Every structure is written in structure tokens, then in C-alpha cells.
Amino acid sequence: MSRSDDELFALLRTTIDEIDPMPQGLADRMIAAVAVADVSREYALLTLMENAHAAVRGDSDTTTLQFSDGKASILLHISRTASGRRRVDGWVDADAAELRLIQGEGRGERIWTAVPDEQGRCAFDEIPAGLSRALLIITGAAKDLLTPQFEV
Structure with missing residues (x-):
């Protein structure tokens, strides 16, 4: 059968x-x-720190954002470079292995990686404008901090 x-x-x-x-x-x-x-993993509080009205109206070349999940925080200062791209200065308050800036998804995903120094500072140069997310890889932590999307 x-x-x-x-x-x-x-x-x-x-x-x-x-x-x-x-x-x-x-x-x-x-x-x-x-x-x-x-x-x-996804939850992070977004706060516009300064230039809030100017950034919304597009009158500013800089924006400062802060993300926190209650255990770790990321402060990002985004400014326009002479070439029209962006510089992203970052500060973290956790023992971080690295901070990643991510644009796009799937095969079109682009990732920039920086290792924060002893004071938690790092920077990304010549980043194209666009929707981005930050991923903070925390040393020894069970969970990393992944931000919602924001405009670079």
C-alpha cells in the first residue's frame, strides 16, 4: 500500500x-x-534634549537624542558635516563592548561600529542621512539596548 x-x-x-x-x-x-x-529588547525611551523646536522645523544642523532602558543610556549628538553627511557623537553610561549605528534592513542594511573609550565616548563620521537605530552591546549583560528608529 x-x-x-x-x-x-x-x-x-x-x-x-x-x-x-x-x-x-x-x-x-x-x-x-x-x-x-x-x-x-526593543524598549528605549527617546528624549529630544536640546534644539527641539528647531530640529522639528528643520532650522537646525544639530540634534541631541537620549535613549534609556532604565539600566543603560545612550546620548547621541548629530551634526551636519561640510560634505552634507552626518557626524554622530555618542556617549554611553554602561560598560559597553561597542556601539553600532544601523541603517536599513536585510540585504540593504549598513552597520557602523565604534568602541566607546573609558569615558563612554565614541563617534561615527560621514554617515549618510536616513532612518537609523543604535545598538549598544553591553559587556556581560543578558540584554543589549536597541533604540527605536531616529533620523540622522
Whole structure:
């Protein structure tokens, strides 16, 4: 007797469900756990520190942003260079292995990496304008600080 792959997979699923059924509520608990982990990774508070009105109206060549998740903070000062690109000066208050500036997604993703000095300072030169995120890799921490998108 010959069976199709679909029939064999259905029979295998039924057998596994009978022998080792999934614990009650496991799927819901896993969805909740993944959602909580993602929220804590993604959550960072964004604050415009200075030149808020000028930056919104486009009258300023500089913007200062601060991100924090309650355990670590990133302060970014963004300024326009003579070439029309951006310089991003960063300060972190955590023991950081590196700070990454990320633009784009997937195959079009571009990443710049800087290692903060003892005072937590680092810089990125000649960054093209565009939506960006910062990722702070914290030494010995279970979670890194990933910011929401912001305009460079």
C-alpha cells in the first residue's frame, strides 16, 4: 500500500499527539514569553534634549537624542558635516563592548561600529542621512539596548 507524504505526515502528527501531547497552554505561554523578551529588547525611551523646536522645523544642523532602558543610556549628538553627511557623537553610561549605528534592513542594511573609550565616548563620521537605530552591546549583560528608529 502506498501513501502520499501528506498522509504519512498527518499520521505521524496524530501518533505524536497521542504519545506526547503538548502541555496545556504551552503555545500561549511561549507567545507571551517571546513578546516580553522582544519588548524589553526593543524598549528605549527617546528624549529630544536640546534644539527641539528647531530640529522639528528643520532650522537646525544639530540634534541631541537620549535613549534609556532604565539600566543603560545612550546620548547621541548629530551634526551636519561640510560634505552634507552626518557626524554622530555618542556617549554611553554602561560598560559597553561597542556601539553600532544601523541603517536599513536585510540585504540593504549598513552597520557602523565604534568602541566607546573609558569615558563612554565614541563617534561615527560621514554617515549618510536616513532612518537609523543604535545598538549598544553591553559587556556581560543578558540584554543589549536597541533604540527605536531616529533620523540622522
